[in-house]
Amino acid sequence: MNDVGVIILAAGVGKRMNSRLPKVLHPLVGKPLLFYPLRAARELRPKRIAVVVGRGADEVRRAFDDGSITWVLQEEQLGTGHAVRCAKESFLDFTGDLVILSGDVPLISPQSLGDLLRRHRDRKAAVTLLTASLEQPAGYGRVLRNAGGDITGVLEEQDASEPEKHIKEINAGIYAASPRFLFAALEEIGNRNEQGEYYLPDIIGVALRRGERIETVRAADAREILGVNTREELAIMEKTLQEKINRHWMAAGVTLKDPDTAYIEEGVTIGKDTVIGPNTHLLGRTTIGEGCRIDGSAYVTDARLGNDVHLRFSVVLADCQVADKAVIGPFAHLRPGTVLGRGVHIGSFVETKQAIVGEGTKANHLAYLGDVTVGRDTNIGAGTITCNYDGFRKYETKIGDRVQVGSDTTLVAPVTLGDDVYVATATTVRHDVPPGALVYNERSERVRQGWTEQFRERHKKG
Ligand code: UD1
Numbered sequence: 001m002n003d004v005g006v007i008i009l010a011a012g013v014g015k016r017m018n019s020r021l022p023k024v025l026h027p028l029v030g031k032p033l034l035f036y037p038l039r040a041a042r043e044l045r046p047k048r049i050a051v052v053v054g055r056g057a058d059e060v061r062r063a064f065d066d067g068s069i070t071w072v073l074q075e076e077q078l079g080t081g082h083a084v085r086c087a088k089e090s091f092l093d094f095t096g097d098l099v100i101l102s103g104d105v106p107l108i109s110p111q112s113l114g115d116l117l118r119r120h121r122d123r124k125a126a127v128t129l130l131t132a133s134l135e136q137p138a139g140y141g142r143v144l145r146n147a148g149g150d151i152t153g154v155l156e157e158q159d160a161s162e163p164e165k166h167i168k169e170i171n172a173g174i175y176a177a178s179p180r181f182l183f184a185a186l187e188e189i190g191n192r193n194e195q196g197e198y199y200l201p202d203i204i205g206v207a208l209r210r211g212e213r214i215e216t217v218r219a220a221d222a223r224e225i226l227g228v229n230t231r232e233e234l235a236i237m238e239k240t241l242q243e244k245i246n247r248h249w250m251a252a253g254v255t256l257k258d259p260d261t262a263y264i265e266e267g268v269t270i271g272k273d274t275v276i277g278p279n280t281h282l283l284g285r286t287t288i289g290e291g292c293r294i295d296g297s298a299y300v301t302d303a304r305l306g307n308d309v310h311l312r313f314s315v316v317l318a319d320c321q322v323a324d325k326a327v328i329g330p331f332a333h334l335r336p337g338t339v340l341g342r343g344v345h346i347g348s349f350v351e352t353k354q355a356i357v358g359e360g361t362k363a364n365h366l367a368y369l370g371d372v373t374v375g376r377d378t379n380i381g382a383g384t385i386t387c388n389y390d391g392f393r394k395y396e397t398k399i400g401d402r403v404q405v406g407s408d409t410t411l412v413a414p415v416t417l418g419d420d421v422y423v424a425t426a427t428t429v430r431h432d433v434p435p436g437a438l439v440y441n442e443r444s445e446r447v448r449q450g451w452t453e454q455f456r457e458r459h460k461k462g
């Protein structure tokens with residue numbers, strides 16, 4: 001069987017996005033738009049993938065450069081036909097079948113691409129177009145057919161008359177073509193149209209004139225071929241893709257209490273019987289174990305949660321690990337480098353950063369634990385603060401096993417509390433404390449009888 005080569009068009013200005021960011025870098029469910037057509041292309045196991053870039057070329061290259069892509073620069077965006085012509089040099093020695101994709105059509109499925117390629121090969125066509133019927137075809141190129149139903153061309157929206165705009169069959173902007181025909185045909189197309197651009201679909205006219213075979217294939221699902229040209233379309237697509245991801249996880253045994261507000265990015269994994277409440281974001285490389293409960297309003301990025309973890313209402317987790325049966329929140333913030341052992345409790349208004357916390361330890365109220373290692377079965381009292389920063393450097397705090405840190409404790413790092421230490425309430429600890437010791441600050445406590453009344457009297461007179 002012939003080899004496959006892929007050309008992805010991604011040089012366009014993306015005018016209608018009204019953005020400084022190149023269109024194909026706009027994120028869709030956490031991944032740049034171009035990620036999706038690239039992923040679909042790779043499923044074809046192509047010999048070569050060329051991506052045509054122009055606007056923000058360096059930025060796009062940087063975002064995807066893994067050595068597997070042949071980058072083609074289209075310095076001036078003179079149209080889709082011109083863009084493909086720019087890739088000619090990359091396919092001079094190539095005799096297989098070419099598949100052309102649009103960088104702004106992300107939902108295209110490997111199945112549709114497979115269908116396209118199969119038809120193209122079976123019929124030995126010069127060019128095969130993927131088409132779809134849309135109830136609202138506005139903005140797309142319309143497919144023109146003769147009385148016999150054969151395709152005779154593609155008409156861009158801007159060039160179409162009112163009656164022609166009623167045509168519902170549209171060009172998906174996705175093609176299979178033989179390189180021999182394609183690059184020869186591109187030499188013949190002009191730019192005399194409303195936009196003054198070299199239109200790739202004009203190769204249909206060339207094929208007709210030359211008596212070459214032209215085929216069309218309908219996309220398996222018309223939603224696959226939707227393009228992103230505006231932020232509104234991006235938002236609609238985000239929703240569409242999100243719904244698809246959510247359906248996948250529900251089928252895999254995850255309960256979503258409110259799928260409309262569950263935002264789960266591509267690449268996240270979730271174990272069975274996990275229950276996810278409303279307004280939950282699971283982002284990046286997050287993995288969630290089985291039987292977890294996420295009550296709601298959780299913003300979780302690059303976190304690894306074990307099984308039976310309970311995230312209570314309103315928590316933020318980033319780049320951290322949480323072992324089985326831990327309970328986090330409500331209103332907790334786990335920052336990068338947090339590693340929590342089995343059954344750890346992190347309660348309300350507790351912030352952790354670079355904090356390694358041993359099994360069964362609890363910090364249930366109002367604490368800051370930064371640059372710290374805590375042993376197991378330790379209790380961190382309300383209002384405990386690790387003073388880890390002097391404005392220049394960060395310093396470490398070490399807390400042993402079974403330590404009782406009293407409320408309102410400040411631990412001035414670097415400092416170590418041995419195993420089984422007791423810290424009295426309202427202590428500032430500046431020096432290491434040996435295992436089994438009690439540490440407290442001397443502070444005299446006095447009571448002045450009747451003081452309040454005198455104080456208030458003084459103020460009344462003044
Ligand atoms: C294009 C098709 C239209 C089709 C639609 C499907 C043409 C002339 N029109 O229209 O028939 O219905 O896609 O989505 O092909 N690009 C370049 N260089 C350029 C111009 C564009 O690389 O000089 C890239 C863009 O970045 C984009 C893709 O080609 O990824 C399509 O270009 P766009 O301007 O979005 O074309 P549409 O107007 O959507």
Ligand code: CA
Nearest residue numbers: 104227228229
């Ligand atoms: Ca487009």
